[in-house]
Amino acid sequence: MYVILGGADFGAGILELFTPSSMRDRFRDTTYKTIGPIWEANHMWLIITIVILFVGFPRIYTMLSVHLHIPLALMLIGIIGRGTAFVFRHYDAYQDEMQKVYNLIFTYSSFITPLFLGLTFGAAVGGEIDPEARTFYGAYIHPWFNLFSLAVGLFTVAICGFLAAVFLVGEARKVEVRNLIIKKAKLFMILAVVAGGLVFISSIIEDVPLVDLILTEWITIGVLLLATGAMILLWFKLGKGNRKLDRFLGGFIVSAILLAFGYHYYPDIIIVKAGENLSLFNSAAPENSISSLAWALMIGSVFILPALFYLLYSFQKPKVLE
């Protein structure tokens, strides 16, 4: 859920960055109407993920925050920038030169946030985290400063841009805006494929055992083939009227990629250079903590999910979106 809803709103900023300035105003208008109402709620997925990690899997949380301190801190700067700039630019009482500043902050931080988020994921599974490292470079820089992590970071950026475009196509009322967004969606599809290729190439260079994913594991091969099929279908169907189909396909592609990665690594979360990897099993908190966490989340979802869907639903109705 976070990747899809959150990805779409990171992506909106990225798309804005890649939109010619003459079209930006209209584009922004569409973004605002679509994302505005769910903006703050989207933010919360990340917090909940973090809470699950530190309550349920404290060793994973700790290992990531020690060794990937730097990319996480950079991601936080991005989160601060975009989270505030998006709201500020709308709630500033005067629409003047300051808008340019907010837009600048919003677009660039929308780029760096998923970049470093993806980079952190890449670093977690990249196998370069070394709890025994003695040097500053070895312990705090090298784990994430490598080709593979960077490629995963770029791939994340491309996926976010792609999701946002697919999501926004159905919202654009004016034909020219819609055509622009369709073009963007296709561009980001290509970028995602290229970046995905880079992930595999860099994994070979960096000796990350990822190629199995497309060579020997039948389940992941199947899932990825389905995703590819969906992508081809989407390429031809996008913007041709059925926005539910567009969104479903977009969501399906991203979920499938995540599923394939997840299946490949399950149950490991962090692959370390030496010693035992951290998995969901060996780093879980004591049972009491996990079960109370599960209860809290379950109680939470009883309240949250219906309200969230009603929120999405209420602001999806075309007549409301004038």
Place this chain on the structure above:
Amino acid sequence: MDDLFAARSQMALSLGFHIIFACIGMVMPFFMATSHFKFLKTKDPVYKDLTKAWSKGVAIFFATGAVSGTMLSFELGLLWPEFMLHAGPIFGMPFSLEGTAFFIEAIALGFFLYGWGKFNPWFHWFTGVIVGISGLASGILVVAANGWMNSPSGFDYVNGEFLNIDPIAAMFNDAWFTQSLHMTLAAFAATGFAVAGIHAYLLMKGENKTFHKKAFTIAIVFGAIAAVLQPISGDISAKDIAIRQPAKLAAMEAHYHTEQSADLIIGGIPDEEAKEVNYALRIPGALSFLAHGDFDAEVKGLDQFAEEHHPPVTVTHFAFQIMVGLGMILVGLSLLYFISSWKKKSWQAQPWFLWLFALATPLGFIALEAGWTVTEVGRQPWIIYEIMLTKDAVTPMPGIRYSFYIFTAIYLSLSAIVGFLLVRQIKAVSQKPPLKHSTSADS
């Protein structure tokens, strides 16, 4: 600047920043809902304008509070990994529930901000109330987690290991109630006085009087009630920590030597070397009375604790004096407001009256920050009271000071931008003719 100090400074800065936005974000919705309620009841359009004007403030503060809160959830690990490794599973319960409350708050805020003219008016009003209630709940839950650091419970500590974890017992630790009560009242008092102060200032300038008068009244009623109740909550807290964390009480009072019938020390400059307080006003026996309800009771001094476990006395003592002093000023102003409403309505339009409240704008927040300093610095050198030292919890990564510099710069610029936005909002409200209406939220 060494790494431990840099990490503590960064944490203090982040919390000190977040606390302001979080408090405003949790209290303002109640003001907004009150004004909205009055609009729905009286159909007076000024209340609608006021609700909208405030809701823009809420959106700005909520967004800033949300990012600084996200920031904190990462910083706990980035700065204090050893603490989170052990504490996470124990005191995580309030955080998981807080996530839920915050999520609901965000969803409700989405409904409220974008829902003008789209829903049944009372449903729309209700979403505003939910924003306030869930905001309040998340505040209480986070303070309960902080309470656990002061009063750790819900586990057995055996040979450096945390066993038999009970997250529910950890959440309902001995400090959660006193701390949450004090914090909630503080949030209402500080926000109430700050908002009332701004509107008092604008009233004085003579702009848009009906609008600001209504705004002032709603804010000050919340603020004044909270400010008057706060000393009672403070007394409960003092009696509680006298038993639970005597070292903190001793540092707050700069009470070095254990004695019966202890003096209450007001003001003064603690001399940490000589273990005395100079130039202070002393009220004989009053500390014993305040801490234990008996003028002859024994109050533990810092001499009961090993030197390396003393909290920094000067900072804690000064912060405590500032909090109490400003709190008393706010109580005085609250009483003035109540008396004037009851007997002398005409005072409320007098420049001196408005000046007093305008000058009091920042006082509540200064008191609130001072109080936060008391509870955090007063717990030092422990991160988990009497279980884990702060210095043992800090990240092994060197060079934290650079991170501190960067985040200081970010927080300073954010504060500047928020201040700038607020000034512009207020300017816009004053310039607009009071009865301008539109149906969409983004007018």
